Structures are given as C-alpha cells and as structure tokens.
Amino acid sequence: MKKIFCLFGLLMVFLFVSSCNEEEAFYEGDSYVHFLKEEGEAFVFADQDYRDVEVEFGTVQTVSGNPDVKIVYDPVNSTAVEGVDFQILNGGSGVVLDGQAIGKFTIRILKAPATQAGKVANFKIKSTAFANNLDYQSYSLRMSLTCSDAVFIGTGKFKNNVAWWTGDATAVYDVIKSTPVSGNEQLRVKGFWDNGDDLVVYYNPTTFVVTVPDQFTGYTYNSGGINAPVWARPATDGTVSSYNPCTRRLTLRIYYYLKGTTYFLANDTEEFTGQ
Structure with a gap:
C-alpha cells in the first residue's frame, strides 16, 4: 500500500523527487508522455514577422538520446490553420535533453494573418517510444496579435x-x-x-x-x-x-x-x- 501511494504521488507531479518513509525514491514503471498543461496563450507583436513559442511536455522518466515524441495539429475546434497562421517547427519533433524528463516543441506564430481577437490551434501528442495513458494529452494554444x-x-x-x-x-x-x-x-x-x-x-x-x-x-x-x-x-x-x-x-x-x-x-x- 505504501508503494502504491508513492507511485500515485509521482503521477500527480510528473517527477518523483521525494521518498515515502523508507521506500526508495525511484520510479521504475512504464514511461508516459503528456503535455504539462492543457492550454496556453502567446502573442506575436505587430513589428515582428513571426514569433517562436515553446510548448512543454513531460516523459515521467528521465530519457537519453532523441526520443520519438511529436506534436500533431488537431483541426477539430481549431480556428487557426497550420501553414497559414502558424508553423510547427522541427517536423513536429520534441527536444528532450539527456537526463531530463521535460521536453519542448516549437510553434512559430505568423504575424501577417494574426488578429487581436486571437485564433486557437489544438494539438495532440504522440510517440512510438512512450505510452499516452495519462491526462494532458491535448493542448490548446491561443495566438493573438498585439503591439508593444x-x-x-x-x-x-x-x-x-x-x-x-x-x-x-x-x-x-x-x-x-x-x-x-x-x-x-x-x-x-x-x-x-x-x-x-x-x-x-x-x-x-x-x-x-x-x-x-x-x-x-x-x-x-x-x-x-x-x-x-x-x-x-x-x-x-x-x-x-x-x-x-x-x-x-x-x-x-x-x-x-x-x-x-x-x-x-x-x-x-x-x-x-x-x-
């Protein structure tokens, strides 16, 4: 029961950094991939041609090498259009540094079609290396035009x-x-x-x-x-x-x-x- 409680705490905070009484403070279960939050907001300024913003994801366990994790545009309920309002850089691949459990995708917001009212792009996360059975499997990014x-x-x-x-x-x-x-x-x-x-x-x-x-x-x-x-x-x-x-x-x-x-x-x- 004590071990189950420790694992539950890990999944809630994504990174297991404390021990439960005298149990070992290491998680040796399966790796999962997920966004760190469900939504975000970013602005491109009127005096810019574009602005690159980062969308973070987690892997629960630390990783090494270049894991196969991708962000995928979901047009359902999106008002922003890929290739028109924004671009997904690096082919959609996420970057995780060796020994880390947090990675980043990069989205480029284009100024020309941007509006102050804002547009929304929805994304999903997928991987051949990690399972997708945690929460935060979708992410909604509102992108807007603003001026300095x-x-x-x-x-x-x-x-x-x-x-x-x-x-x-x-x-x-x-x-x-x-x-x-x-x-x-x-x-x-x-x-x-x-x-x-x-x-x-x-x-x-x-x-x-x-x-x-x-x-x-x-x-x-x-x-x-x-x-x-x-x-x-x-x-x-x-x-x-x-x-x-x-x-x-x-x-x-x-x-x-x-x-x-x-x-x-x-x-x-x-x-x-x-x-």
Whole structure:
C-alpha cells in the first residue's frame, strides 16, 4: 500500500523527487508522455514577422538520446490553420535533453494573418517510444496579435475624442507610462482633472483590461444644499475599461460620484485616441 501511494504521488507531479518513509525514491514503471498543461496563450507583436513559442511536455522518466515524441495539429475546434497562421517547427519533433524528463516543441506564430481577437490551434501528442495513458494529452494554444507599449504610447499625444467630463472632444493630452504596480502598468493622462492632477489608470498588457483607481476629479459639487467632492472610480454597470495597443485607443468606463454621499453623476465614457 505504501508503494502504491508513492507511485500515485509521482503521477500527480510528473517527477518523483521525494521518498515515502523508507521506500526508495525511484520510479521504475512504464514511461508516459503528456503535455504539462492543457492550454496556453502567446502573442506575436505587430513589428515582428513571426514569433517562436515553446510548448512543454513531460516523459515521467528521465530519457537519453532523441526520443520519438511529436506534436500533431488537431483541426477539430481549431480556428487557426497550420501553414497559414502558424508553423510547427522541427517536423513536429520534441527536444528532450539527456537526463531530463521535460521536453519542448516549437510553434512559430505568423504575424501577417494574426488578429487581436486571437485564433486557437489544438494539438495532440504522440510517440512510438512512450505510452499516452495519462491526462494532458491535448493542448490548446491561443495566438493573438498585439503591439508593444512603444507603439501604443507613440508620440504620447492622445485626443480625448469621447469627452464626458470636460465636454471638449478636441482636447489633446500627454499620456505617459509610469511605475508598474502589482503587475499592471500605470498610465497618466497629464493634467486631466480640474485641479491639474493627472488621471491615473492601470493596464494589463496580457488581458488589455484597464483599471480606474478611486481618485479625486479636482471638482467640488455645490448645488441644492449639497457640497461634496466629485470622485471617479470604475463604472458600476458591468462595463469594463480597456485599451487596444495597435489602434492606440484607451476606453475608460468611469463612475462619477459625490464622495461621502449617496449621490452620483453618471456611469460614462472617456476615450483617448493616439495622434
């Protein structure tokens, strides 16, 4: 029973690196081949012709030589087309270094047909040297077009073409990239608020989602017996702020409210487009 428990632990983590009480810490059963995960995401940048990405697989046991392990395109449920959207390099053969149990396939994502919406390619794994009776026998790769921060920021000049707060859809602001916080990059729309403060947002370059932190607009509402500062935070109607790094468009959904009261002004849109 103790040995069975050890083997089960091995199969769960793919590499047996610990002992169970006083049993030997070696697995001498059959070798299996499998992907290390079921899905992944990769980007090709607009200023690249292509980008090579690696898809990892495991063999449970360490290997020597050049094992016969291949990645095979599965067109079922795929929206990406082999030879058009991507290429499988090395004839589909995986590479495992001697004495290792982790290998890699290489997929080349082509820029020309890529879209920001993304396309999905499904793959299977096969081998004449290893059995395929573990989980993770299929892998789904989403491949998308994106643009670098340098392309997105450009000259740093952005027109506030949808302007709820100021009402001036001709105004052009300087937009700068600032200090990253918690994995999200920070943008500042310089001098946007009424008191000259910057409009601050955070953006995620992987999901393209933008977050509007709670911040003072620089304006105090004083009417009908109400005197309260107007603050801005994410919209409460379920819409999400986002940005498109290739079209250079930053779309913010903002909830304007009177801090310290139950009153609000609007859930509305501010949009900035690079010039």
